[in-house]
Amino acid sequence: MYQIKRLAVALVLGVWGSQGLAQPKVGPSLAVAANFSQGWRPDILDGTAAIPVLDFRDTVHWNVVEKEGGRFDFRSWRAAFPGILRARDLDMSLFVNAFHPAYDGGDTAYTEAAVAAFGTYAARTVARYSNIRSVEVGNEFNGNDFVSGPVRTPDLEARAGYYVALLKSVYRQVKAVNPDIRIVGGGVHSIPVGYLAMTYDKGAAAYTDALALHTYDTPPEHLLRQINVLRRLPEAKTIPIEVTEFGTLDAAGAPGFLLRNYCQMALSGVDRAVWYPMHPRGDGLVPVVDDAGAPTQTGLAYKFAQSEFAGLSVEAFNPDPFTYGCLFDRRKLVIWGEPRTLRVSPSLSAFTATGLAVDQDELALSATEPLIFLSEHPIDPTRDLYFAPQPLRVDSYHQLEFPLSGSAPDQTDWQNSILLDGTERPLQTMPGQERQGVPWVPYLGHSDFPDLRLTAEFLVPTQKDGKDVTVVQSYTASQSGPVAIDAQWKVSGRSEDGIRLTISLNETPVAERTITDKLHIKNRHILLEKGDNLRFTIGPNGTPWGDYTEHRIRLSAEIPDQSRLLTAE
Numbered sequence: 001m002y003q004i005k006r007l008a009v010a011l012v013l014g015v016w017g018s019q020g021l022a023q024p025k026v027g028p029s030l031a032v033a034a035n036f037s038q039g040w041r042p043d044i045l046d047g048t049a050a051i052p053v054l055d056f057r058d059t060v061h062w063n064v065v066e067k068e069g070g071r072f073d074f075r076s077w078r079a080a081f082p083g084i085l086r087a088r089d090l091d092m093s094l095f096v097n098a099f100h101p102a103y104d105g106g107d108t109a110y111t112e113a114a115v116a117a118f119g120t121y122a123a124r125t126v127a128r129y130s131n132i133r134s135v136e137v138g139n140e141f142n143g144n145d146f147v148s149g150p151v152r153t154p155d156l157e158a159r160a161g162y163y164v165a166l167l168k169s170v171y172r173q174v175k176a177v178n179p180d181i182r183i184v185g186g187g188v189h190s191i192p193v194g195y196l197a198m199t200y201d202k203g204a205a206a207y208t209d210a211l212a213l214h215t216y217d218t219p220p221e222h223l224l225r226q227i228n229v230l231r232r233l234p235e236a237k238t239i240p241i242e243v244t245e246f247g248t249l250d251a252a253g254a255p256g257f258l259l260r261n262y263c264q265m266a267l268s269g270v271d272r273a274v275w276y277p278m279h280p281r282g283d284g285l286v287p288v289v290d291d292a293g294a295p296t297q298t299g300l301a302y303k304f305a306q307s308e309f310a311g312l313s314v315e316a317f318n319p320d321p322f323t324y325g326c327l328f329d330r331r332k333l334v335i336w337g338e339p340r341t342l343r344v345s346p347s348l349s350a351f352t353a354t355g356l357a358v359d360q361d362e363l364a365l366s367a368t369e370p371l372i373f374l375s376e377h378p379i380d381p382t383r384d385l386y387f388a389p390q391p392l393r394v395d396s397y398h399q400l401e402f403p404l405s406g407s408a409p410d411q412t413d414w415q416n417s418i419l420l421d422g423t424e425r426p427l428q429t430m431p432g433q434e435r436q437g438v439p440w441v442p443y444l445g446h447s448d449f450p451d452l453r454l455t456a457e458f459l460v461p462t463q464k465d466g467k468d469v470t471v472v473q474s475y476t477a478s479q480s481g482p483v484a485i486d487a488q489w490k491v492s493g494r495s496e497d498g499i500r501l502t503i504s505l506n507e508t509p510v511a512e513r514t515i516t517d518k519l520h521i522k523n524r525h526i527l528l529e530k531g532d533n534l535r536f537t538i539g540p541n542g543t544p545w546g547d548y549t550e551h552r553i554r555l556s557a558e559i560p561d562q563s564r565l566l567t568a569e
Helices: 002-012 042-048 077-087 112-128 156-177 193-201 220-230 254-268 297-308
Strands: 029-033 055-058 091-096 103-108 132-137 182-189 210-214 241-246 270-275 314-316 323-328 332-337 342-344 349-351 371-374 385-387 392-395 414-420 423-426 428-430 443-446 449-454 458-460 462-464 467-476 481-491 499-505 508-515 518-528 533-540 549-556
Touching: 029 297, 055 077, 077 091, 077 112, 091 112, 103 112, 112 132, 112 156, 132 156, 132 241, 156 182, 156 193, 182 193, 193 220, 220 254, 241 254, 254 270, 254 297, 254 314, 254 323, 254 332, 297 371, 414 449, 449 462, 449 467, 481 499, 481 533, 499 518, 508 518, 533 549
Parallel strands: 029 055, 029 270, 055 091, 091 132, 132 182, 182 210, 210 241, 241 270
Antiparallel strands: 314 323, 323 332, 332 371, 342 385, 349 371, 392 549, 414 423, 414 467, 428 443, 443 449, 449 458, 458 549, 462 467, 467 533, 481 518, 481 549, 499 508, 499 533
């Protein structure tokens, strides 16, 4: 089929152009995912004013406003709340789902009449409320939770076709009412570049002003890398992006999580970021206000980001592969990374993610809790920040990249590859949800081995014609000296017989293990000469069934305990 050929040629061979952005990169505006359409809470709305929240994402349900005979009635409180927001000078975006009991048996609209009626509902709602600034078509349309009937087909190309028909109907009818309304297409969970390419093949770009993503499956440190893969699609190269849902279950880590995502979204060209949820929804995700309407710690981080960074120009600051930073307006720096101490110039003031002042005599980077430095004058990170030496030489989580296939791999100390029959091959960037049964985000794999996976957090080896296809991760020493190994693998309980790990030095095995549960190698050292190659090879242990394996490899330059020296066994 043409679509499959297009994906294979364009994404595997990497012929879809550069990753550059044409639009300026700035701190995105912030909004929250509200739930007023399910239950009006004036106390919650009052509570958000303390932050303040100025922009809400919500829906006015189709079946609530369109009555029998095509008559529209917005008097229900479930449909009237946008007017209350408008009276307080508050904006909102409207997301619309395409199901109504009077059309197509209540399933997601798919017939011509139902699709046309769906567009009419969106247009009538926009006409009713002038504070609706954008319409987001579909909610996680690439998944199965919010679609039904024929549209729920596992045929992703067919589903993309259904989606584009709905998008086109909304675009044409809403633009006829108000041409300034932004139509936000995509409506996807995760960053499924393969599925989005199918929608573009069917004409979605002509009916889309911006693209909506829900980035739950992407760690903050990998957001920019995955969106850069998305930017390889010609239709997405410069399109504005809205992350219309992101959030976390980790209450303690949520403020830092918000700031880390905010930084990476700014660098990715995201211009609007919607935290989910506004208040507790019973799903465990951390809100910005509690059920009494009081701002949470996450709400304070939201307030800090909105007041300090929104709309400001941004540039990246990455002093090494393990440290992340965003310099806003050259005067405001958000930074985090693998732990080490640092000192800063007296002209900088330090804060936590929630805006609390930090003692500048006790500064240390954290992998999850960013530091924020503010200054009245431009910050020069090379002059104003003094880092303790970075002991890390390798961290597989931080050093996973998505190459443009067809070009030589970047010459770095850390490499990922495939081994089959003694022949090593490069991994390829796979788009994500290019077919059923694969991750919904970009990942590393190979078109010849469809079950192979490598991401920053997990890997899956495979077999072809009964021969093992193994994942190889290798470090070529840039200098002589001892290296401390901290590496762990955790095999899924569904694995039939576990995986086989081999650690080799210059092709000589120094350790071999069968892992059926988990293995953590820690405080073991190996002596390396400059140019030595240390390899970690993971393959099936007989069969590949269920061999999903969480993994992380860290190598540090440290003084070894000679009793813990790793040598050939």
